[in-house]
Amino acid sequence: MSAAQVANLSAEAVTIEERTPFQLVMNRFKRHRLAMISLIVMIVILIITILAPVIAPFKVEELSVNDYFVPFGTVDTETGRVHYLGTDHIGRDYFSRLIYAGRISLTIAILSVIISEAIGIVVGAISGFFGGWLDSVLMRFVEFMLTIPQLPLLLIISSMLLRNEDLIPLPESLLNFVGDIMLLGPRDARNAILIVLILAGFGWLNAAQLMRGMVLSLKEQTFVEASRSLGASNYRIIMRDMIPNAMAPIIVDGSLGLAGYVVAEAALAFLGFGIQDPVPTWGNMLAASQQFMLDRPWLPLVPGLPIFICSLAFNYIGDGLRDALDPRLKL
Amino acid sequence: MTAYFIRRIFQMIIVVLISAVASYALLNLAPGGPLAGLRQIQQSNRFQITEEDIARIRAYFELDLFLPYRFTRWLVGEPRGPLVVGGRDYFSDLVVGCRVPIETEVLNDRGEYESIVSGCKENVQLKDIVGRRTSRGILLGDFGLSWRLLRDRPVSDLLLSRLSKTLQLIGLSTILSLLIGVPLGVYSAVRQYSKFDYIFTSFAFMGSAMPTFFFGIVMILLFSIIPKDAGWPYVPAGLSESVRNYTIPIIGAVEAGSLKDRSLHLLLPTAVLTIVNISFYSRFVRASMLEVLRQDYVRTARAKGLDERVVILKHALRNALIPFITVVVFTLPGLFSGAIITESIFAWPGMGRLYLLALGDYDYPVAMAIFFILAILTVIATLLRDVLYTVADPRISLS
Numbered sequence: 001m002s003a004a005q006v007a008n009l010s011a012e013a014v015t016i017e018e019r020t021p022f023q024l025v026m027n028r029f030k031r032h033r034l035a036m037i038s039l040i041v042m043i044v045i046l047i048i049t050i051l052a053p054v055i056a057p058f059k060v061e062e063l064s065v066n067d068y069f070v071p072f073g074t075v076d077t078e079t080g081r082v083h084y085l086g087t088d089h090i091g092r093d094y095f096s097r098l099i100y101a102g103r104i105s106l107t108i109a110i111l112s113v114i115i116s117e118a119i120g121i122v123v124g125a126i127s128g129f130f131g132g133w134l135d136s137v138l139m140r141f142v143e144f145m146l147t148i149p150q151l152p153l154l155l156i157i158s159s160m161l162l163r164n165e166d167l168i169p170l171p172e173s174l175l176n177f178v179g180d181i182m183l184l185g186p187r188d189a190r191n192a193i194l195i196v197l198i199l200a201g202f203g204w205l206n207a208a209q210l211m212r213g214m215v216l217s218l219k220e221q222t223f224v225e226a227s228r229s230l231g232a233s234n235y236r237i238i239m240r241d242m243i244p245n246a247m248a249p250i251i252v253d254g255s256l257g258l259a260g261y262v263v264a265e266a267a268l269a270f271l272g273f274g275i276q277d278p279v280p281t282w283g284n285m286l287a288a289s290q291q292f293m294l295d296r297p298w299l300p301l302v303p304g305l306p307i308f309i310c311s312l313a314f315n316y317i318g319d320g321l322r323d324a325l326d327p328r329l330k331l
Numbered sequence: 332m333t334a335y336f337i338r339r340i341f342q343m344i345i346v347v348l349i350s351a352v353a354s355y356a357l358l359n360l361a362p363g364g365p366l367a368g369l370r371q372i373q374q375s376n377r378f379q380i381t382e383e384d385i386a387r388i389r390a391y392f393e394l395d396l397f398l399p400y401r402f403t404r405w406l407v408g409e410p411r412g413p414l415v416v417g418g419r420d421y422f423s424d425l426v427v428g429c430r431v432p433i434e435t436e437v438l439n440d441r442g443e444y445e446s447i448v449s450g451c452k453e454n455v456q457l458k459d460i461v462g463r464r465t466s467r468g469i470l471l472g473d474f475g476l477s478w479r480l481l482r483d484r485p486v487s488d489l490l491l492s493r494l495s496k497t498l499q500l501i502g503l504s505t506i507l508s509l510l511i512g513v514p515l516g517v518y519s520a521v522r523q524y525s526k527f528d529y530i531f532t533s534f535a536f537m538g539s540a541m542p543t544f545f546f547g548i549v550m551i552l553l554f555s556i557i558p559k560d561a562g563w564p565y566v567p568a569g570l571s572e573s574v575r576n577y578t579i580p581i582i583g584a585v586e587a588g589s590l591k592d593r594s595l596h597l598l599l600p601t602a603v604l605t606i607v608n609i610s611f612y613s614r615f616v617r618a619s620m621l622e623v624l625r626q627d628y629v630r631t632a633r634a635k636g637l638d639e640r641v642v643i644l645k646h647a648l649r650n651a652l653i654p655f656i657t658v659v660v661f662t663l664p665g666l667f668s669g670a671i672i673t674e675s676i677f678a679w680p681g682m683g684r685l686y687l688l689a690l691g692d693y694d695y696p697v698a699m700a701i702f703f704i705l706a707i708l709t710v711i712a713t714l715l716r717d718v719l720y721t722v723a724d725p726r727i728s729l730s
Contacts, residue, residue, distance in 0.1 A: 148664070148705070152671065152702060152705060160357055263542045266542060267543075271671070271672065283544075286544065293548070300545075300548045304545040307545055308540070311540045311541070311542060312541075315536065315540045319536075
């Protein structure tokens, strides 16, 4: 700003409007145009999947026996409903399945993020706060887990857990609850929950490292010392001083994590080790479409694009959040 | 230095042992396993399967032995029979397993019949397993015999037959992506905020967000299926060589199994892996280069009038590549596990696909062998990284 411009500013223009930290973050986030677009796209996708039963013209497993692979926009002769994206190889409505699949895939990703960040926060906070042998054991474990190639491990574990229904007993109420969110029966909900547990079981490592780093640096800050001298317990210091102040990198990690989980869940389903066919997910729809792409090249694009769009959007949102929350932050 | 290596090797052995136990337990604690299919056949009444058949098959898969014995036989090839000391057998009556378990059908709360093992009709004693085939133990490099994929052939044969294909694919794509990705990252960092940097970083960002399986399919569509339908020159996709001869417009006739054929098949999977890796490597190099370029010693180098190229390549790049060591070293286990997804899309007969097949087909010896080697390679890579760090940066010391 040149000197002339400064001189021209009136008193009102100089007074800065008071803003809450949330507003500050929102303003900085809005400046990241791609992140804003991504946020809007994701909100639209989320609303569509939430309204799945209202929007989808067909039921998930509704077969039209003679109408397999009908082209886009074919009208069902009996009921007048439209197959917006045609039907798949056994005559199920592609568009409806896509929406229901999105609901399942996104729920899995969101649940995985919540669980893995929670585990990461707890482990990282304990590890950083108490230090000593506990810290070195935990961090050694985390480092080791981060070095093993993840996909082979994910595959081996999910192939074991999904094939043996009784290996991990899950409470009926949990099955019903998650089943209601995903519009699945308790039996299929079990597999979805297992996938969440598997993904979260490997996903907390990064969050733990971030949290530990934040706690280590916060421990030296004067406000923590102040709390302590006022007689605050360890639990109170961790809950009130450490965790709220260390949330920035965790939030960024979480939104990048959403992208990772959408892709990981799709990859498992694609390779045949995730949620299996009658239940639609973007991954297993993509895998099924691969068999028919010689004759119908557009078929894989339908379930593939949403995976790509979600992954890209969550990455951009994470990028935008990182810039908005703390530009110096490195992840 | 020696003490450090001894300590590290000791740690490595422990980690490898733990992962062996873990992978074994993972695959063997679960019920069902290789007998799951058999039970279905038995229930469907299509074939008469007697109790004796099941006992024989259980013995074939060693399922008649208790888990600890099975594990030690897998790990070190023992016990093979009674302990012989001075011509006398010891422990020959020790019960090590159950040949025919007593199973009772129970109606569970879901309303399905479930068989529950309630006892043992016929025990297996240590003297019974004399002469049974066994591997020399996975610790001694014998991975045993394959159960399903290549029945009764050594797992190591199976691994070796796949190894070269994986090495071709991953080796080539790693080298290519290093050769392309590192210079791109450096250039983009040196020209930060330029048009090139902007376009390049957005592409790299998209590349790293793109799921490999979707990218692979899009590549097949773009370069194989669509051009083939249109009668343009196309690239064959799927398998590592063709079964019969074919002609491609412009390129001409291709003989199945010839060098030309194999190179053409290598093209698409290599491209997919290379592009994915480039976006990963170059983002890493760019970030680390930007960090280094801000350092005082780079300013000093410029201040004393060094050629900009020398500053970038000698002073900056060398330091920027130190954190990159980790990334490169851990391609070692990656080399082995292969690119599971890419190999499965292109039906490339490499390690990654073998692993998938083995897991899908209950061929546990194969899956465990791959997983075990993977653990060892990871541990070696960790050691290698620490050693290379000290070589690259004398300020870091071992221990």
